Every structure is written in C-alpha cells, then in structure tokens.
Amino acid sequence: MEAKTPRPKRDLSKDPPILRQLLRIVPKKQRGRIVLLLIGSILGAVLETVTVGMMLPFMNTIMDIDTLEGSRWRIVIYRVFGCESVTDLLIVIALLLAFLYVAKGVYKYLLQYAQARSFSRMRTQISISLFDTLLNMPYRYHLHNTTAEMQRTVTTDVDRSFYLITNLMTVISEGAASLGILLLLVSVDPALTIGAILLISAIMLLANRVVLPVIRKRGHQELMNNTGMLAWVNQAAGGLKGIYAGRRQAYFVKSYAEHASSAAENHASITVLMTLPKELVETLTMAGIFVFMAVLVGRGGDLTNMLPLFATFAIAAVRLIPVANRVTNALAEINYKRYSLSAVYHIIADNGVDVDSKALRSAAEGVRPLASTEPLTEGVKIEHLRFRFEDAQEDLYTDLSLTIPAGKSVAFIGVTGSGKTTLADVLLGLHAPLSGRVLADGHNIHEEPVWWADRVGYIPQMIYLCNDSIRKNVAFGFSEKDIDDARVWHCLEEAQLKEFVEGLPDGLDSLTGENGVRLSGGQRQRIGIARALYTDPQFLVMDEATSALDNETERAIIESVNRLAGKKTLLIIAHRLTTIEDCDLVFRIENGQARLVREKGKAG
Numbered sequence: 001m002e003a004k005t006p007r008p009k010r011d012l013s014k015d016p017p018i019l020r021q022l023l024r025i026v027p028k029k030q031r032g033r034i035v036l037l038l039i040g041s042i043l044g045a046v047l048e049t050v051t052v053g054m055m056l057p058f059m060n061t062i063m064d065i066d067t068l069e070g071s072r073w074r075i076v077i078y079r080v081f082g083c084e085s086v087t088d089l090l091i092v093i094a095l096l097l098a099f100l101y102v103a104k105g106v107y108k109y110l111l112q113y114a115q116a117r118s119f120s121r122m123r124t125q126i127s128i129s130l131f132d133t134l135l136n137m138p139y140r141y142h143l144h145n146t147t148a149e150m151q152r153t154v155t156t157d158v159d160r161s162f163y164l165i166t167n168l169m170t171v172i173s174e175g176a177a178s179l180g181i182l183l184l185l186v187s188v189d190p191a192l193t194i195g196a197i198l199l200i201s202a203i204m205l206l207a208n209r210v211v212l213p214v215i216r217k218r219g220h221q222e223l224m225n226n227t228g229m230l231a232w233v234n235q236a237a238g239g240l241k242g243i244y245a246g247r248r249q250a251y252f253v254k255s256y257a258e259h260a261s262s263a264a265e266n267h268a269s270i271t272v273l274m275t276l277p278k279e280l281v282e283t284l285t286m287a288g289i290f291v292f293m294a295v296l297v298g299r300g301g302d303l304t305n306m307l308p309l310f311a312t313f314a315i316a317a318v319r320l321i322p323v324a325n326r327v328t329n330a331l332a333e334i335n336y337k338r339y340s341l342s343a344v345y346h347i348i349a350d351n352g353v354d355v356d357s358k359a360l361r362s363a364a365e366g367v368r369p370l371a372s373t374e375p376l377t378e379g380v381k382i383e384h385l386r387f388r389f390e391d392a393q394e395d396l397y398t399d400l401s402l403t404i405p406a407g408k409s410v411a412f413i414g415v416t417g418s419g420k421t422t423l424a425d426v427l428l429g430l431h432a433p434l435s436g437r438v439l440a441d442g443h444n445i446h447e448e449p450v451w452w453a454d455r456v457g458y459i460p461q462m463i464y465l466c467n468d469s470i471r472k473n474v475a476f477g478f479s480e481k482d483i484d485d486a487r488v489w490h491c492l493e494e495a496q497l498k499e500f501v502e503g504l505p506d507g508l509d510s511l512t513g514e515n516g517v518r519l520s521g522g523q524r525q526r527i528g529i530a531r532a533l534y535t536d537p538q539f540l541v542m543d544e545a546t547s548a549l550d551n552e553t554e555r556a557i558i559e560s561v562n563r564l565a566g567k568k569t570l571l572i573i574a575h576r577l578t579t580i581e582d583c584d585l586v587f588r589i590e591n592g593q594a595r596l597v598r599e600k601g602k603a604g
Contacts, residue, residue: 018334021345022165027356030122034165037118040111041173047104051097115169119162126355127158130344133353139430140390148230153343156226160340167330167337174323174330215273215335221266222336228259273332373455376538376569378441379406380427382594385436387426395434396422398592404539404585406441409562409570411580413597414589420573423589424541427571428458440539457537457568461544463528465516470501471508473516474530491530496560497523522553529560540564542572554579 015021026034083092131154134141182197236252348355385400396419404410412420425431427438429445429452438445445452465473474491475483488508492498500523504510516524532540542561554576562582564570574580586598 015342015345018164018168018338018341021341022161022168025126025161025341025344025348025355026122026165027125029356030118030125033118034169037111037115038169038172040114041169042176044104044108044111045173045176047100047107051100051104115166119166123158123162126161126344126348127154129353129355130154130158130347133347133351137351138432139425146227146231147234148227151230151234152227153347157340157343160337161344164334164337164341167333170330171327171334174327178323178327211273211332213335215332218266218269218273218336222263225259225263225266229256229263232256232259373536373538375567376406376441376455378439379408379569380404380539381439382427383437383439385426385438386434387422387431388434395592397433400436400592400594402587402594402596404569404571406569407566408584409565409572409582410585410587411572411574411583412587412589412594413574413580418589419592420589421543423594424543424571424573427539428456428541429453454535455538457532457535457540459525459528459532459540459542463516463524463531465512465514465519465524465527467511467514469506469509469511470504470527473512473527475534476531478534487534488530491533492526494533494560494563495526495529496556497526497530520553522557525553525557526560529557533564537568539569540571542570544573544575558582 016024023031134150134154186194232252232255236256347353381401381403383401385397386395387397388395400423412423414420422431426433427445429449432446440452440455443451466476470492471483471485471488472480474488485508489498492501501507501510512518512524512527516527519527555578558579561570561572565582570583572580572583580586582600583598584600585596587594588597
C-alpha cells in the first residue's frame with residue numbers, strides 16, 4: 001500500500017489574519033498572561049534603551065572633563081550623585097551602568113523563563129485538546145486522514161504555532177527597543193539617525209520582499225516532507241513481518257529516503273535563506289555607517305568633538321543591528337510556520353473546540369467502568385437504511401431493512417465491494433445513516449452511542465496489539481488499576497487461550513511485542529476475541545476475522561465463536577462458507593439490499 005500523498009497546499013490568503021488565528025487557538029485565560037509577558041518584553045526593551053542612553057553622558061564626561069568642571073550645573077550634578085569630584089562622578093556612572101547591565105541580564109533571564117514555562121503549559125493544553133478532538137472526530141474523518149497527519153498536527157504543528165507567538169512578541173518588543181534607541185539618537189543627531197533609519201528600512205524591505213515568499217513556500221514543503229517521512233515509518237512498522245519475509249526493506253527505505261532527501265535539501269535552503277536577511281542588514285548597515293563617518297572626517301570635522309557621537313552611534317548600531325536581525329528572522333519564522341498555525345487553527349475553529357476547558361471531553365468522561373448489561377431481548381433492527389459515503393456519487397444502501405434476532409448468529413455474505421463491512425460499521429455506530437435508523441431493543445444506537453458502546457463488541461480481520469502485556473491487550477483501553485484479572489482469565493478461557501497464557505513464564509504480564517509479533521496469527525485472533533468479550537458485550541461483530549488464517553486455525557477460532565452462540569447475538573462477515581455454516585440466518589448483501597438466503601432449520 002502506498003503512503004498517502006499529503007494534501008495540496010492550503011491557500012493562506014483565505015485564512016483570517018495571523019493574530020486572529022492565534023487568539024482562537026490560545027485559551028482566553030492565557031491571553032492575559034501573554035499580554036503581561038509582552039509588557040515585560042517591552043520593559044526589557046526600555047532597559048536596553050536606558051543602558052545605551054547612559055553611554056553618551058559617560059563618554060562626554062570622559063572626553064570633556066574640563067567643560068564639566070566649569071559648568072554651572074556641576075554643583076547640582078555632584079549633589080544629585082553625591083560626588084565631590086569628576087572622578088567620583090565617573091565612578092558612579094560606571095557602577096550605575098554595571099548595575100543596569102546586570103539588572104537587565106537577570107530581568108531578561110527571568111522573563112525568558114516565565115515565557116518558556118507559560119508557553120510550554122499552553123502548548124501542552126492545546127496539544128491535548130487537539131488529540132482529544134481528533135480521537136472524537138466522526139469515524140469518516142479518519143478514512144481521509146493519515147496517522148502521520150494526526151501525529152504531526154498534535155506535536156510539530158502545535159510547537160511551531162507557539163514559536164510563531166514567540167516570534168510575534170520578538171517583533172513587538174524589539175520594535176519598542178528600536179524605537180527607544182532611535183528617539184535617543186534623533187536627539188543626538190537627527191540627520192544621521194534618519195539616514196540610518198532609511199537605510200535599515202530599505203534593506204529589511206528588500207530582504208522581506210525577496211526572501212519571505214520563498215521561505216513561506218519552503219515552510220509548506222517541510223510539512224509535506226515531515227508527513228511523508230512519518231507515513232513511511234508507520235507503514236514499515238506496521239508491516240515488519242511481511243517486509244522481512246519478502247526482503248522488501250529497500251522499497252521502504254527508498255520511499256522514506258525520497259522524503260528525507262527532499263527535507264534535507266529544503267532544510268539547507270531554509271538555513272541559507274534565514275541567514276540572508278541578517279547578513280544583508282548587518283553588512284550594508286555597518287558599511288553605510290562607516291562610509292558616513294568617512295565623509296564626516298573627510299570634511300575636516302573636529303575628531304575630538306565627533307568621538308562621543310561616533311561612540312554612541314557605534315554602541316547603538318551594535319544594539320540596533322541585532323534587533324533588526326532578530327526582527328527580520330522573526331518575520332521569516334512567522335512566514336515559515338504559517339502553515340502549521342493554519343492546520344491547528346482550522347481543526348480548532350472548524351470543530352468548535354473549547355480550548356479553555358481544563359476538563360477535556362475524554363478526560364472528563366474518564367474510562368467508563370465495566371457496565372453490567374442484560375442480554376438483548378428484541379435484537380437489532382435496521383429500518384429503511386439509506387447511506388452513502390461523502391465522496392460517493394450514488395447511495396450504497398437505498399432502503400435496506402433487516403432484523404437480527406436476539407441470541408441468534410447471523411452472517412453477511414456478498415461479493416467484495418457489496419458493502420458488508422460498511423453495513424457492519426453502521427451497526428457498530430461508526431457511520432450514521434442519511435435516513436432510516438438502527439434499533440437495539442428499541443434504542444436508536446446513533447442517538448445513544450454510549451449506551452450502545454457498552455453492549456457491542458468487535459473482532460476485526462486484523463487485530464491491533466500494542467507492545468504491552470497480554471493483560472493490557474485484553475483489557476484494551478482500561479487503566480491498569482481498573483483491570484479485573486479474573487475477568488481477563490475468563491475471557492481468555494472463552495477464547496480458548498487460557499492454557500497457552502498459563503504456560504508462559506510471565507503469564508498475563510507476558511509482552512506481545514509490537515503489533516503481536518511474538519504471537520502466531522491464531523493467538524492474535526484469540527486475544528482479539530478475548531478483548532471483544534472483556535466488556536461482556538451482548539452484540540458481537542466478527543468481520544472477516546478468520547480470512548487470513550489456515551483452515552485448521554480457522555476451525556479452532558470458529559469453534560471458540562460458536563461457543564458463544566445463544567449467549568450473545570452474533571454477526572459474522574465472511575467469504576468462506578465453512579465460517580458461517582452454523583449461523584442461524586444468512587443474508588446476502590447486494591445492490592444496496594439485504595436478502596435472506598438461508599435460515600437454519602428451514603429448507604433453502
């Protein structure tokens with residue numbers, strides 16, 4: 001089976017503005033915290049401005065001590081700083097600068113810690129909300145979306161979305177820092193400052209117009225590569241036995257390598273593109289400043305008077321250029337991660353997810369305890385069922401009706417594609433009909449899904465086993481503290497697997513291996529039967545559960561199932577007649593209808 005090709009690129013122009021998307025995915029209670037962090041970032045920018053601004057009087061004092069001694073403001077300045085001489089004043093200013101830089105460093109560290117902690121908690125809450133949402137989506141959603149896409153969305157896309165918030169905060173806070181420093185420089189030399197602003201703005205505009213569209217395109221390509229890589233890893237992990245048996249490793253490695261190679265080339269391009277704006281800003285800005293200084297010197301200006309000015313502008317440039325770089329890089333990151341934000345936003349917005357809810361839907365429900373259910377008395381009735389898949393042109397069932405009597409075993413037969421498994425999925429409650437209804441003892445199963453879930457069991461063709469103990473695989477979906485070992489043993493006995501498990505060194509604690517690689521096909525199917533029986537269902541669906549087994553193993557499995565006849569209401573889907581020979585009723589599914597072709601005890 002080929003890995004599903006990722007969806008085509010989403011048209012971002014149709015999405016709401018980035019800020020509106022962020023406001024939708026961030027819990028309302030956390031928005032105030034983000035505002036506080038933003039204010040804190042701006043305060044940090046003020047500290048930056050103050051430390052830069054202090055350099056000018058410090059340099060002027062050093063370069064022109066005599067003027068200060070003769071100034072009429074000397075006494076006031078001395079009195080304010082508690083000084084008796086210029087030397088004392090220089091010491092005070094130097095110590096004050098040292099204190100400011102230390103305070104700024106400590107403040108920024110604490111701010112970064114608060115930001116990292118807050119965003120980590122928010123990321124976790126959003127990731128859990130998305131996982132909860134995706135697991136509770138209608139079953140049809142997962143027919144059109146891959147496991148790799150779900151993995152990427154709840155992990156990578158959420159992380160990238162919150163990095164985008166960080167980048168926006170960087171743009172705002174660094175912009176505030178730049179504004180403060182620029183106002184300071186305007187007060188020193190308006191012409192030089194305006195020239196520097198125009199130069200840096202032109203460079204950033206050029207970098208953004210040329211580079212950002214390419215970065216946005218590369219960001220989408222990265223998502224496609226990540227999804228493709230995850231898809232091939234998942235497929236290889238799910239089919240290891242067949243891969244080893246057929247020596248097909250090269251095919252999967254080659255397929256993975258195509259996405260990985262594309263990812264490597266894309267990453268290399270992004271690495272260069274991300275540094276390009278930085279290099280442009282830094283190189284051209286510094287070159288412009290030094291050219292300007294050369295012009296001033298060439299005009300014969302007083303170097304002694306210009307030195308403090310040059311020093312201040314040099315310090316400001318050292319501060320402004322990194323700021324410009326960080327702003328440019330942040331804008332690049334925002335464009336690079338926009339597709340991840342779009343993916344997260346649409347899942348949350350399109351499904352009305354309540355990101356503020358601390359008690360998530362699944363978490364609030366908790367693991368349902370084992371329900372004590374009475375056997376069905378009336379059975380299951382399908383009344384005038386009409387159904388079609390969303391992407392289909394015609395109805396699969398038009399006006400299908402049938403009855404599965406309580407306590408009876410019923411079989412569905414029919415050619416491949418006739419809709420046997422889909423009809424079973426409707427009976428399981430996975431698909432809702434367009435019209436008609438499915439009743440179990442008078443209850444509409446699609447209107448009372450939890451009631452029906454406590455009464456239905458399912459044995460699929462391919463049993464999924466997690467890499468855990470036999471106990472956890474039988475009591476699948478139950479917390480270990482809630483597992484009833486006596487019931488596990490009873491279910492294993494019903495599935496005729498108790499003797500095998502008792503013979504294992506670790507008994508119920510024995511590991512099955514990933515997807516049951518340590519077990520035979522028949523043993524996996526028996527664990528599937530035991531799992532289906534653990535909740536004591538009254539209606540049991542068995543969908544081609546023996547089609548992949550040899551005849552002898554199939555007979556043993558069918559014998560286990562037949563032992564349930566009379567105790568449970570059974571629905572068996574099969575191709576082999578030997579599988580259904582003991583069924584009470586046999587329906588043929590064809591042309592959107594169900595026709596009774598055999599009834600036990602009656603001549604057919």
